[in-house]
Amino acid sequence: MFRATRSRILSAGVIVLAVAAAGCSSPATPSLGGGTGPAVSTLVIANAVKVDTLDPEANSVNESIWLDQNLYSRLLQPNSTGTGLLPDLAASWTISPNSLTYTFHLRPDAKFSNGSPVTASDVVYSITRSRAFTGGWGFLLTQVKTITAPDAHTVVITLSQPHAPLLADLAMYAYSVVPESLVKAQGSSFFQHPVGSGPFMVTSYSPDSEVDLARNPYFYGAKPKISKVRVLIVPNDNTRVLMLQSKRADVIENPPGNLVSQIDRTPGLSVQLYPSTRVDFIQLDEHYKPFKSLLVRQALNYAIDRNSIIQLAYQGHATPGASFMPYKMQFFDSAITPYPYDPSKAKALLAQAGYPHGFTAFLITVSGDVAGQAEAIVLKSELAAVGINVNIQAYELLTAYNKEDNGHSQMGERYWTNDIIDPDEVATFGADCQGGANAFNSYWCDGQANSMVAQARAELNDATRQQLYNQIQQIVYQQSPFIVTDYSPYRYGVGSWVHGFQVTPLGNYDLSLETLTISSH
Amino acid sequence: MTTAWTASPSELLMRAATRAAGRRRSVARRRLTLIAGLIMLGIAILAALLAPVLATQSPTAIDPAHLLAPPFSPGHLLGTDQYGRDLFSRILNGAGIDLGIAFGATSVTLVGGTLIGLIAGYRGGWIDSFLMRLVDLFFAFPFLVLIIAIVAMLGPGIRNMYVAIWVTSWVAYARIQRAQTVVAKKQQYVLAARALGYGSLRVMFRHILPNTASAVIIFSMVDAVGNIILAASLGFLGLGAQPPTPEWGAMIADGQNYLLTSWWLATLPGLAVVFVGVAFSLVGDGLADLLRAGER
Amino acid sequence: MSRFGSLPRRLVHLVIVLFLITLVSFFLLRLIPGDPALAILGSSYTHTRAVAIDNFLGLNRPIWTQYGLFMNRLFQGNLGFSFFYDEPATTVIRQHLAPTLFLIVYGAVLAALISFPIGFGAGLHRGGVLDQVSRLFFTLSFAMPAFWLGIILILLFSVHVHAFPISGFGSGFIGHLYNLFLPALTIALGFSTVLVRSLRAATIATLQAEFVDTARMKGIRWWRVLWRHVFRNAILAVVAVFGVNLAYLISGTVLVENVFSLPGLGTLLVNSVFQRDYPVVQGLTLLFAVLIVAINLLTDIVQAALDPRVGQEIGT
Helix, strand or coil: CHHHHHHHHHHHHHHHHHHHHHHCCCCCCCCCCCCCCCCECEEEEEECCCCCCCCCCCCCCHHHHHHHHHHCCCCEEECCCCCCEEECCEEEEEECCCCCEEEEEECCCCECCCCCECCHHHHHHHHHHHHHCCCCCHHHHCCEEEEEEEECCEEEEEECCCCCCHHHHHCCHHHCCCCHHHHHHHHHHHHHCCCCCCCEEEEEEECCCEEEEEECCCCCCCCCCCCEEEEEECCCHHHHHHHHHCCCCCEEECCCHHHHHHHHHCCCEEEEEECCCCEEEEEECCCCHHHHCHHHHHHHHHHCCHHHHHHHHHCCCCEECCCCCCCCCCCCCCCCCCCCCCHHHHHHHHHHHCCCCCCEEEEEEECCCHHHHHHHHHHHHHHHCCCCEEEEEEECHHHHHHHHCCCCCCEEEEEECCCCCCCHHHHHHHCCCCCCCHHHHCCCCCHHHHHHHHHHHHCCCHHHHHHHHHHHHHHHHHHCCEEEEEECCEEEEEECCEECCCCCCCCCCHHHHCCCEECCC | CCCCCCCCHHHHHHHHHHHHHHHHHHHHHHHHHHHHHHHHHHHHHHHHHHHHHHCCCCCCCCCHHHCCCCCCECCECCCECCCCCEHHHHHHHHHHHHHHHHHHHHHHHHHHHHHHHHHHHHHCHHHHHHHHHHHHHHHHCCHHHHHHHHHHHHCCCHHHHHHHHHHHHHHHHHHHHHHHHHHHHCCHHHHHHHHCCCCHHHHHHHHHHHHHHHHHHHHHHHHHHHHHHHHHHHHHCCCCCCCCCCCHHHHHHHHHCCCCCCCHHHHHHHHHHHHHHHHHHHHHHHHHHHHHHHHC | CCCCCCHHHHHHHHHHHHHHHHHHHHHHHHHCCCCHHHHHHHHHCCHHHHHHHHHHCCCCCCHHHHHHHHHHHHHCCCCCECCCCCCEHHHHHHHHHHHHHHHHHHHHHHHHHHHHHHHHHHHHCCCCHHHHHHHHHHHHHHCCCHHHHHHHHHHHHHHHCCCCCCCCCCCHHHHHHHHCHHHHHHHHHHHHHHHHHHHHHHHHHHHHCHHHHHHHHCCCCHHHHHHHHHHHHHHHHHHHHHHHHHHHHHHHCHHHHHHCCCCCHHHHHHHHHHHCCHHHHHHHHHHHHHHHHHHHHHHHHHHHHHCCCCCCCCCC
């Protein structure tokens, strides 16, 4: 009758629908090769963050920067360990004896993905444009006087004083080479369907959901073995992991720490850790009286058990932090070892500093940052053991940064990553109080460190630079204007059917995309 | 509806009688709903009040030796979370927070919004116009932006969640009460009261309000559930209670990362939310039936 | 008040409300601590770079000047340039429109499909099995946070049973229907609670009304009675419920969009607020406001058309 009929029909319908749906294969599944036979030619990567723009002068999101590396070339490029530079568009270069003139000879076979050749004028245009971009990376090239193209395959750069990081600066994503005529003609809409000279080109661009790449037919380097890359934007952590587990993605960015062991245990999947340039540290604002005291800062270092932070926040997948420079980067001083965990020494130092009963401080953290929250909780309990009462305050990202960047904070969880492989950038931001960042917002100042940073910037001899940076790192280690906690690697979930996926310390994987292969799965 | 629809008066009388009997039966059922809801609510309140006694372990002490223990592990009835904290005591201690939001945030908006709606509806004229335009403004403004903005400005934390809810949730009550008041204004009992010379305040509060309050009260039950979920959502977005506060919503948000391996972290606080939400819903339903029956 | 006499007045009120919204959103955004330069510069923040960016974006001018420029551009149909995406704000919004609209309509349709049979059935057989079970079910589902429900649906229907894709919008109309089924279902279940309750109440109320007995006594066939009165009043109630809840729905899809990784307006709104992308947030706020106000107006008109006694207690 009426009473039961409708509901029975409804429930029967639902069951039929579910069974039918279960039987069908999903039309939305990407075709990852036909199951049997030859290698697969499309790589599916699931990223955690959306792309902001493909304009290299304006990128501020890591995931966009890594895409840039695939689409464009620069004069030089970092090698795969991030410790040196390789030629890219510049096949060779010479430096004048006074170190003020650099002459780059471009490779004659470089072409954009539309077939037109890459000329010196394109290079000059790209660098000049990016340098002039407001709030961009022009400050890295303050010492550059002129950039000219005497002929179609030569670029000459002159400096006002010797500048050691120049080559590393030019290898930076912001100085990617774009086709002058097209950018001038199309303006910002060019970057909706950009043309570059990198190994891949964009075939479809939806910055919030998917960016599709195809092989650049005119690429001057080795032809990539895969012909397509699909970059999916999947912000939800669990969803990304599920995609890897169901083989709908081949590589996923940053699987959450607590799922690492589960992924590793799944046959055919693994979590790869790649050394990065990330340095996690606790920012200390010297405007807060206790932190002005060197003894207090050193006490904090001894009061913290870096290993337990790494255990709880990174499931053991990180390295205890010592020097403020990224782990094993160029001129990193391996002789510096992490402060040992010694709570009694910490208490003694605090008493010596005039704080026998400790003090109270607030710690700014970023809400939603799982590792950061774990770290904060460990810090709170470890510092409580030496009498320091920590109040955890969680803010959304920009509010946290705003509070930390204006001289009114106390403790804050921050991190640093390199944009160039040269140590000048991190030294300027972290060791030089005149460098613009107030030594990672600590407002600590050491004149000797400042002058050494400036010296190292103008010193082209590697051995001398190593000496200078060693000294800088020692000063920062002794003075500890901030607490370096750990170096955390990049985490990627990778299917065993993907061969040769590698991430450089700067986070790029373009080099590996040129050689990687995918078996059917 | 298998009976024929050809009408004969005697049949109709019989049907009316059966309907009345049915109504009496369902009154009993309705009271059951109300009682069930009140019992559940009572359990929740008791749990919140007795938390310090019932919870055997500290809700905030970390225990690296017993991370992610599943339910029914020794010493941890509901298991532990990613820092080794006992889930049972966290849920118990969190009851006070979420019940506080359900009661505290809701009651203020209930009273405030109802007052505004009452005044607007009774006075009419430019006060009504002005207040209702204000209500329109709040309704039209995406409430999520408003809440995020408020919390971002004032900082996260439970106190500011209250403020955010107060500022945004009063509008629904105002609109409901105003509609009720406008209709009531024309009813016999109000006209009679005014004819008798009673002042506006008296008419509003002694006559109109008691007769129309059912709508807003019933809505407040629904709203209470909504506020708990709103608190959970704010926690999900990272704007809620500060760590290590054991607020249920924040716990669900934290536990979401562990859903694939340690389902109890998000599921159990979620069940607590559902329990309290169902309690409020049942009370609301029961009240609705009771009050509506009384009104008729 | 006559049906259409108040329409011009309503429209004037509409414009005032929208104007006030642009004012409030403009100033409210700038009260939130932190500025776009922080989002753009991240850990490589220096004061000099930040000032340069702020100047470039025009954020260092007096606030009333900025507001004046904003309104001026607005009247020309220009929402400004997104700080984050390097594109006009209108373009950014347009790119995110489709998933959200599709999701909401899909969710509303599913909600109707679920609620109508259950609501009518429960109302016609008050106290019956369907009534009891559906009340229990919907009381439970109402108290569930949407993001929690979404994850459970994914676990059940995407992982254990490979019935539906885990995320994304899909391509083509059928692709959208397929990909968005689970998120739409999540939304529909929340929506259905109120809808079923409303339908049920309306059905019961109408059935109990005297004129139904009168109609029956006059010998009119039952299905005509059903159609003319029960259905009619039920739909009136539904329209009212849709009107109020659809408005909340528009900004409330954020969490569902996050769980299912849908690049829709809700996600865009939250991200843009967090990134301080003022032009996009202002544009979205205005868009939502216009939609909400338009839907409310439409709801009122439909109600007036269906029932001249509009303004009574049905709906809020």
